[in-house]
Amino acid sequence: MTTRTASRPIEDTMIDPSLGLPTITMAVPMPGFPAHREFVLVRLNDDGLLYAFTSVEDPELRFLVAPPEPFFPEYAPEIDESVFAALNTKDPDRLLLMVVITAGVNETTANLLAPIVLDRDSMRAQQVVLSGSGLPVRAIMNRTY
């Protein structure tokens, strides 16, 4: 993972989400959050397993996101070319996939149906609905390695 992020204690992220982190622009807002267009990715875990996708406009709005590979090694969704266009993607290898996590004290799930796709060159992102994939919105998370 080459995304530039800073590691800082979790409590700090509530107050100061992002000084100096590159701004990510949503090509399409997250469903349910039409007013939030700009986010930053704040690293919460030294291994790069957990990030807070934090709104620039309202730092109290944040989503926990994670790279899917360590948790769902079989997960390799096909990204439609219309997404490349929306993100101004020139090189698909520069796309970064993150799943949105719903954190519960007893159970944590990840949204495999609609990952956030980020182009690390254009810094544009979109939550992409993998229509027809049959993938779950709430997949129970376990680390497999």
Add this chain to the structure above:
Amino acid sequence: MLVLTRRAGESVMIGDNVTITVLEARGDVIRLGIQAPRDVQVHREEVYRELQAANREAASPTEDAVQAVTKMLRSAEESD
């Protein structure tokens, strides 16, 4: 709600750029073709609503929940 009657092969336009065409009607199943600009997202309503609900549920987790996830990751590492 505006109600229009269309036959298979006929379309309606929404604004200047969105065209919805009835491709086939068989019983209570209607197949639609939708042409829209790239920045217009088209979803089945129930999928979109579910995603909206899931996002709202995921948004701004409590510190306790964040700690629980962090701990889950840490204990997974330790058990390696």
